[in-house]
Amino acid sequence: MSLSVRKRAKKGPKSLVKGKATRDAVVARALEIACKEGLAAITIGRLAKELRMSKSGLFAHFRSKETLELTTVEWAREIFEQHVLLPSGSVPEGLERLWKLCDSWLEHLEERVFPGAYFFTGAFFVCAGQRGAVSRSIVQVMEEWMRALKQAVKQAQKNEEIDPEADTSWTAFEVNGLLLGAYWAHSMGKWWAWEDGRTTILRKLQSLATKEVPSKAFDSVGAFRKYLKKRSG
Amino acid sequence: MSLSVRKRAKKGPKSLVKGKATRDAVVARALEIACKEGLAAITIGRLAKELRMSKSGLFAHFRSKETLELTTVEWAREIFEQHVLLPSGSVPEGLERLWKLCDSWLEHLEERVFPGAYFFTGAFFVCAGQRGAVSRSIVQVMEEWMRALKQAVKQAQKNEEIDPEADTSWTAFEVNGLLLGAYWAHSMGKWWAWEDGRTTILRKLQSLATKEVPSKAFDSVGAFRKYLKKRSG
Numbered sequence: 001m002s003l004s005v006r007k008r009a010k011k012g013p014k015s016l017v018k019g020k021a022t023r024d025a026v027v028a029r030a031l032e033i034a035c036k037e038g039l040a041a042i043t044i045g046r047l048a049k050e051l052r053m054s055k056s057g058l059f060a061h062f063r064s065k066e067t068l069e070l071t072t073v074e075w076a077r078e079i080f081e082q083h084v085l086l087p088s089g090s091v092p093e094g095l096e097r098l099w100k101l102c103d104s105w106l107e108h109l110e111e112r113v114f115p116g117a118y119f120f121t122g123a124f125f126v127c128a129g130q131r132g133a134v135s136r137s138i139v140q141v142m143e144e145w146m147r148a149l150k151q152a153v154k155q156a157q158k159n160e161e162i163d164p165e166a167d168t169s170w171t172a173f174e175v176n177g178l179l180l181g182a183y184w185a186h187s188m189g190k191w192w193a194w195e196d197g198r199t200t201i202l203r204k205l206q207s208l209a210t211k212e213v214p215s216k217a218f219d220s221v222g223a224f225r226k227y228l229k230k231r232s233g
Numbered sequence: 234m235s236l237s238v239r240k241r242a243k244k245g246p247k248s249l250v251k252g253k254a255t256r257d258a259v260v261a262r263a264l265e266i267a268c269k270e271g272l273a274a275i276t277i278g279r280l281a282k283e284l285r286m287s288k289s290g291l292f293a294h295f296r297s298k299e300t301l302e303l304t305t306v307e308w309a310r311e312i313f314e315q316h317v318l319l320p321s322g323s324v325p326e327g328l329e330r331l332w333k334l335c336d337s338w339l340e341h342l343e344e345r346v347f348p349g350a351y352f353f354t355g356a357f358f359v360c361a362g363q364r365g366a367v368s369r370s371i372v373q374v375m376e377e378w379m380r381a382l383k384q385a386v387k388q389a390q391k392n393e394e395i396d397p398e399a400d401t402s403w404t405a406f407e408v409n410g411l412l413l414g415a416y417w418a419h420s421m422g423k424w425w426a427w428e429d430g431r432t433t434i435l436r437k438l439q440s441l442a443t444k445e446v447p448s449k450a451f452d453s454v455g456a457f458r459k460y461l462k463k464r465s466g
Binding site for chain 1: 356421426
């Protein structure tokens with residue numbers, strides 16, 4: 001048994017908990033930096049200084065900068081799933097789920113779930129063309145997001161809620177673009193961005209809707225929410 | 234006269250040219266790194282190593298990392314203006330200019346004018362919420378872009394080419410969103426992204442157009458280009 005393994009074997013539950021807490025504190029701070037300045041702004045030196053740890057102590061937890069970055073992306077992914085993807089699972093598949101995905105996406109920005117604009121929109125644009133495990137993991141989260149949107153469009157077409165002739169994949173990308181446009185407007189300081197963003201999505205859904213959805217449902221975002229609630233209730 | 238001033242005074246035109254060339258080489262490399270990995274990935278140490286210069290030599294040219302970053306953004310701004318904003322000045326104001334802005338924007342990505350996705354979309358999302366001169370300079374370029382879009386929409390409304398009742402500002406943000414959606418699709422490896430992006434913009438313009446624009450013009454991107462050419466010729 002090597003010295004380090006013996007050392008680890010001697011550790012009781014208390015030090016394991018402390019190890020986890022330290023690790024979590026490092027990732028939390030790394031996530032905060034990345035949200036505001038991007039993953040490239042994370043350095044072991046900066047983290048060690050800010051958390052008053054030794055560089056070697058940090059290395060003991062993560063072994064490499066890449067592991068630290070991957071762990072940070074993993075945390076961000078969990079937050080994104082929890083706030084954007086999972087809530088949509090509670091509503092019926094199809095038009096309602098499509099709306100819920102868009103609504104939750106806008107909401108997670110509105111509520112500043114991430115304290116900066118890097119995850120995942122900024123990160124996706126920066127990382128999409130790059131090689132490497134970290135870029136890949138960021139792109140994967142956005143692929144998951146696009147799959148959820150596309151699946152919702154497809155199901156809405158199956159339900160005959162939206163035009164079955166519409167290009168499923170492109171519709172998902174258009175919806176995503178309109179969401180990005182709203183985020184952009186908000187980032188330019190437009191206070192009406194979230195409200196108008198929801199209205200834009202509603203107009204898009206209206207333009208695709210079949211006669212299965214009463215036209216009154218599209219009178220306003222409020223009217224649409226009421227319609228969905230009544231329908232499922 | 235201090236030693237450094239005397240030294241500089243002794244420099245002939247040749248060394249001034251050489252100084253400019255070195256400076257340009259540094260900024261060119263910094264721009265390349267930023268395009269692919271973001272501004273945060275630029276460090277004086279990395280540049281010095283890659284360009285086989287001394288760190289102090291680099292500092293003599295830029296004095297601070299911030300100056301280097303600002304110069305890099307300035308270069309990127311010039312490229313963006315040259316490829317996206319300036320070409321639109323050669324066509325009449327209004328609907329045609331709005332189309333040209335969108336077309337040039339897609340084209341500068343299609344032709345990979347920047348060797349990565351940081352400038353300016355990724356950078357804008359990362360920097361919009363941040364303080365500091367560098368973030369501010371990035372946001373300013375995107376404000377210039379949005380002003381150009383908005384001005385084109387406004388003029389198209391004045392020309393009665395598009396619905397004067399449409400919200401000018403929001404229409405500009407929607408158009409921008411649809412462009413971002415196309416860029417996103419391309420970044421996900423969709424080869425049809427640019428073509429479908431142009432069609433999406435055309436459909437948006439069609440939905441806003443007044444009867445001043447013959448409906449035939451919206452049959453396809455090719456038909457729209459022909460219509461614009463015929464009109465101005």
